[in-house]
Amino acid sequence: MKTKDKKRIKAILQEMIDNLKLDKDYKTKIMCFGGDEERTCSRQQDETPVCSCVCSCKRASKDTTEYDENGNLIYHENSLGFWEKIEYDKNNNKIYYENSNGFWKKYKYDENNNEIYYENSNGNIWEP
Incomplete structure (x- = not known):
């Protein structure tokens, strides 16, 4: 994996941790700017972040x-x-x-x- 990709992933994960809003199940779903990426992350009950996150890009292709x-x-x-x-x-x-x-x-x-x-x-x- 390229260094710039690692930095991007690290920044995404940090953003996710910083912006977590927990529901009663201590899970959340974050929609990214423009709604083109969906990221999920959760926290344990002791507020420890669990970031086995999946980022999938759903960008529309227009030629x-x-x-x-x-x-x-x-x-x-x-x-x-x-x-x-x-x-x-x-x-x-x-x-x-x-x-x-x-x-x-x-x-x-x-x-x-x-x-x-x-x-x-x-x-x-x-x-x-």
Whole structure:
């Protein structure tokens, strides 16, 4: 397990202990901000915390996808906010690609739809 994951789990457990509100059975259920995680924890009758807790993420996944009139993918964004944008010429050849990381690619084609030029944001250029 990665150190950052251990720290996150430790922080979650401490938050759970700090925020326990006990019912008559000395158990509680805590709903996290936004209601997207459910955490459970309990305390013994002597107020000793028992944290054999389970945290389960129930995040909704929402992807956005768009196509042009020719069925070509022109935009996609995933639930984490990563997006990709693609442009095509009149022959449905990909001529431009860009993503949310700032990476881009440009393409050019001859009259027979053969790729004759490629360039990207890393400085790579290809010409036959």
